[in-house]
Amino acid sequence: MAAVAEGSPAAAPEVSAAAAAAAAAAKEAEYQTGVQKLVDLLSKLNPAAKEFFPSSAVASSPSKKGLSADAPVFDYYFVGGGNGGGKDAGAGADQQRRRRNGYNNQGRRRMNERARDAEREDSIRRTVYVSDIDHTVTEERLADIFATCGQIVDCRICGDPHSVLRFAFIEFADEEGARAAFNLGGTMFGFYPVRVLPSKTAIFPVNPKFLPRTEDEKEMVIRTVYCTNIDKKVTQLDVKNFFEELCGEVSCLKLLGDNVHSTRIAFVEFVHAECAITALNCSGMVLGTLPVRVSPSKTPVKPRLNRSASN
Structure with a gap:
């Protein structure tokens, strides 16, 4: 078969296809080179650097670091600070601050509740329950009798004064006084012997x-x-x-x-x-x-x- 002449029309499409492929390869290489340069450039940036501020921070303090309100601002945000840059990052920071404040408030409330519970438990250990109190016995008289056991903080008589079903709560300054008060159980106060037991509740304090x-x-x-x-x-x-x-x-x-x-x-x-x-x-x-x-x-x-x- 005779060879196709170099200048023949059949050789033209092959030359143009090769040239197009070479041009495309050159453009791809140039694109990859540009991308690599951009990656290298961005990898050298520090999002936590002082020169980068979220747009919300610039708006709230335009004079900081010499920036004006009209100055261009990079939409970078601190590492771990929100869901993105700019306004979204500022909103994320606000949510984190509110969440952090909420946790702090809950923590303080829990600490206060634990302190109140501990104080109440201590008060209960220092309190005795006295029952079968004669109607002739007054709070003052009852407090005078139990004062021999220790210093009294409070004394409350409850119930119908006409009935032997009256009872009282007596709180001492320390647990030793409460333990000593148990020895008065069975003592005649008026016409009936009283019973002295550990209290299950604390006396509600008067304001x-x-x-x-x-x-x-x-x-x-x-x-x-x-x-x-x-x-x-x-x-x-x-x-x-x-x-x-x-x-x-x-x-x-x-x-x-x-x-x-x-x-x-x-x-x-x-x-x-x-x-x-x-x-x-x-x-x-x-x-x-x-x-x-x-x-x-x-x-x-x-x-x-x-x-x-x-x-």
């Missing part, structure tokens, strides 16, 4: 702001009784009439209640201390549809802006 501070307020406390288990249908005027008919003139009365508890409480201040003592005998009497419980008050009636019985 110091409400305790009497002056001699005048102490005298008010002597004339005041604390009433519980009051029927919600009973009005303040009903409570006033109830105690005035049975005990004497009321000088100030405060009826309290809310939507959570099924009954109400009241502080009743009388004109004379003898009336308050008589009012203690009203415990167990029915006011409305419920028997009220009356005990000595540890605080004066608040507020003291109006001394009339209608307030």
Whole structure:
């Protein structure tokens, strides 16, 4: 077969295809070289360097590092700081700050709760439960008797004063006093021997702001009784009439209640201390549809802006 002539038309397509392939290879090599240079350049950049700031940081402090609000800003963000650059990175940082603050607040709350629980447990270990208390025994008398065991922090008698079912909680300054108090179990106080057991609860403290501070307020406390288990249908005027008919003139009365508890409480201040003592005998009497419980008050009636019985 005769060879195709070098200048023949059949050789032209082969030459053009080879030239195109060579050009494409050259462009690919040039592209790869450019990509490699870009990779080398970017690998030398430090996203955590001081000269890089997220756009949100530049907007909030345009003068920092000499940058103005109009200066171009790289959209790089600190390593591990968000889901990307720019505004997204700033939003991620805000979320992290809020999450971190939330964790800190939860941690503080948990620490406070643990501290309160530990304090309550310590108070329970220092408290004894006394039952079968005779109605003739007062809180002052009971505290004087148990003071022989150790320093007393608080003493509360609860229950109907006419019944032997009265009981008390006595908190000591230390556990040694509480342990010594167990030795008084079986002792005759009045007409009945009392029982002394470890307490399962702590005495709820009285707010110091409400305790009497002056001699005048102490005298008010002597004339005041604390009433519980009051029927919600009973009005303040009903409570006033109830105690005035049975005990004497009321000088100030405060009826309290809310939507959570099924009954109400009241502080009743009388004109004379003898009336308050008589009012203690009203415990167990029915006011409305419920028997009220009356005990000595540890605080004066608040507020003291109006001394009339209608307030």
